[in-house]
Amino acid sequence: MEDKTGVLVYGELAGTKLAGTTCELLECGRRLAADLGQRLACVLVGEVSDTAAAEAAARGAATVYVASIPQECAFDGDVHVAAAAAAVATAEPGIVLLGHTPLGREIGPRLAFRLGAAVSTDCIDLRIDPDSGKLIMTKPVYGGNALLDSVAQTAPQLATVRAKAMPTGEPTAENTPNVVHLSFEMPTTRLTITDRVQEEVEGVKLEDAPIVVSGGRGVGGPEPFTTILQDLAAVLHGAVGASRPACDNGWAPEAMHIGLTGKIVAPDIYIAVAISGASQHMSGCAGSKTIIAINKDAEANIFREAAYGVVGRYEDVVPAFTARLRELLAD
Amino acid sequence: MAELRMVVCCKQTLDPEAPPASFKIDPSGNRMTLPSDIKPVIGQYDEFALEAALRLKDSGGGTITVLSLGNKLVRDVIKKSLAVGADELVLLEDPSFEDSDSWSTAYALSLAARKLEGFDVIFCGRQSSDMDSGQVGLGLAELLGLPVVTLARKVERIDGGLKIEQVIPDGYQVVEVPTPAVVTVTSELGNLRYAVLKGIMAAAKKQPIIWTPSDLGVDSTEVGAAGRKLDIQRMYQPVKEARCEIIDGESSAEAGANLATRLREAKVI
Ligand SMILES: Cc1cc2nc3c(=O)[nH]c(=O)nc-3n(C[C@H](O)[C@H](O)[C@H](O)COP(=O)(O)OP(=O)(O)OC[C@H]3O[C@@H](n4cnc5c(N)ncnc54)[C@H](O)[C@@H]3O)c2cc1C
DSSP: OTTOOSEEEEEOEETTEEOHHHHHHHHHHHHHHHHHTOOEEEEEEESOOHHHHHHHHHTTOSEEEEEEOOGGGTTOHHHHHHHHHHHHHHHOOSEEEEESSHHHHHHHHHHHHHHTOOEEEEESEEEEOTTTOOEEEEEEEGGGTEEEEEEESSSSEEEEEOTTSSOOOOOOSOOOOOEEEOOOOOOOOOOEEEEEEEOOOOSSOGGGOSEEEEEOGGGOSSHHHHTHHHHHHHHTTOEEEEOHHHHHTTSSOGGGBBSTTSBOOOOSEEEEESOOOOHHHHTTTTTOSEEEEEESOTTOTHHHHOSEEEESOHHHHHHHHHHHHHHHHHO | OOOOEEEEEOOEEOOTTSOGGGOEEOTTSSOEEOOTTSOOEEOHHHHHHHHHHHHHHHHHOOEEEEEEEESSOOHHHHTHHHHTTOSEEEEEEOGGGTTOOHHHHHHHHHHHHHHHOSOSEEEEESSOSSSOOOOHHHHHHHHHTOOEEEEEEEEEEETTEEEEEEEETTEEEEEEEESSEEEEEOGGGOOOOOOOHHHHHHHHHOOOEEEOGGGGTOOGGGSGGGGOSEEEEEEEOOOOOOOOEEOOOSSHHHHHHHHHHHHHHTTOO
8 A cells, every 4th residue: 555656636528628627636636746745647538639638737747647548438437447447557546536527426436446445425625634644535424414534444545526626726837748648458348328418508507607596396386497587597697507306396407406416506696596405405506605595484494504595485586686686787 | 038137225314304403413423313203214316226126117027126234224114115016125234234334335235136146237326315425336336247327317128138318417318238237326217106005015014034244155344334445534514604694675575676785785796
């Protein structure tokens, strides 16, 4: 265990660039590596552009491992696990970080079990214990009702990290990346993807919107999502989101689902309409700068989370709120 | 096609939808508690996994074995799986299974699956409703060397395997996987059906099968707390100060308008 050193980030690509979560991971990895006096490396899997490799270097990766895989394998978990395992075998890191993203949620645990090591998933904080030099991993448990600090007994120490839980950091000056191409045996295909359907989202993307208006079970049906809530979001140039019950009921598409098992948003303003504020929902929006609650139940948990609130029926409150905002913003 | 043999892993957890303020950490500092009148439940996502298996059984027949690991499992909670239509309930139940982590849970379950022999598919929830780790299904697949499809919202049987609609960001993809395989299930699949009286009565007559570590051919030092790979340092609840400014008005509508004014004043908007 002692001879494993350094931090390895499993990076993800967004086209020719690095995904936002990967930038957060690299910043976190850079901090951990500095605290340990060790080096940071990054592995990129896919059709890796020079731009992406250079960006990883500029964000602190001393070595960028590149595993080229054909486009048709881009969504095959088996291939990603094999590539990640090859990177670990080559880099022999003490710490491996992945995003708690759709891909990382699968790769992280699979890689850990394949390596015979433990992983802590969905972490929101990582730090080095100054005494033991071990990685302390903090993750929310019980839907966000508590936090758990744990330490791995095994090496490497693996963690998947929640999106938007850590700062992105700034790239430093141009850096010529030290690229190492990984060779690994491509696993035989076990899964066949026969169709892939992704909705193109119109307007502001929920994850990037500076203002989010979300509706919960209390809105009572699908209609408010395209009327009352949509009108409010439109005035503020924001996006509309939803709690899980609203999506489960088919009132709003799954793409609007915010929370522990949905999207994570961290807008400047989050307006929760007829949402009770269950911890699992708050897991997806707690990073918002200002939370505003509109709920008819003065005892609802959301009022413990919000900075401003109105107790009342949303049907009465929201249209008047929207109308006054429209006046104010027109001035 | 031969009968489909399905295994569903179900974890008994504290009720995740109990009021947030009722969750309290016990004095040992690493165990969560709820008031005793709030009954434990089968993990939500595990219920969806069970529903996936029941739908396959509805459409093409087959058998369902439910596996649950723990200690002192509450019978009428865990037997709900039988009441809704599972054929068999196997409990990995022993004091040594207590305080498992994802690793020791998946390890013991993998041994149980091997002992069951000849299954076609293992269904798990995408994550537990208490630790939210999302590891056990994936770990089982790795330990058993099986292919895995995560986040299933629809599962159908095809020749030699399963056809699965897997949730991806802003959409879904259709994946075909040969059996045996592991499938993890997400909420979009739909809620577990209610038990009907006939099912409840049939379940009352069935006794769960109980396996201890020795039945699995494993030493008790390899399971539960002793088999953990992740050490708990501490569990804690960050204190939140209540600081919500409630905006009033003569009527709800006026309060709504006042909210806008106040937000402008505070330069929030
Ligand atoms: C493992 C797990 C994962 C989960 N993941 C998620 C997740 O990712 N996202 C998520 O959202 N949930 C998630 N949940 C579910 C979560 O626990 C809650 O059940 C859910 O968030 C509640 O949604 P809600 O607030 O819309 O509904 P409710 O809790 O039913 O609240 C509705 C609210 O509307 C108010 N209301 C009703 N009528 C009106 C009206 N006319 N005007 C104003 N207010 C009104 C009520 O007072 C109430 O507070 C998860 C649960 C589990 C167990």
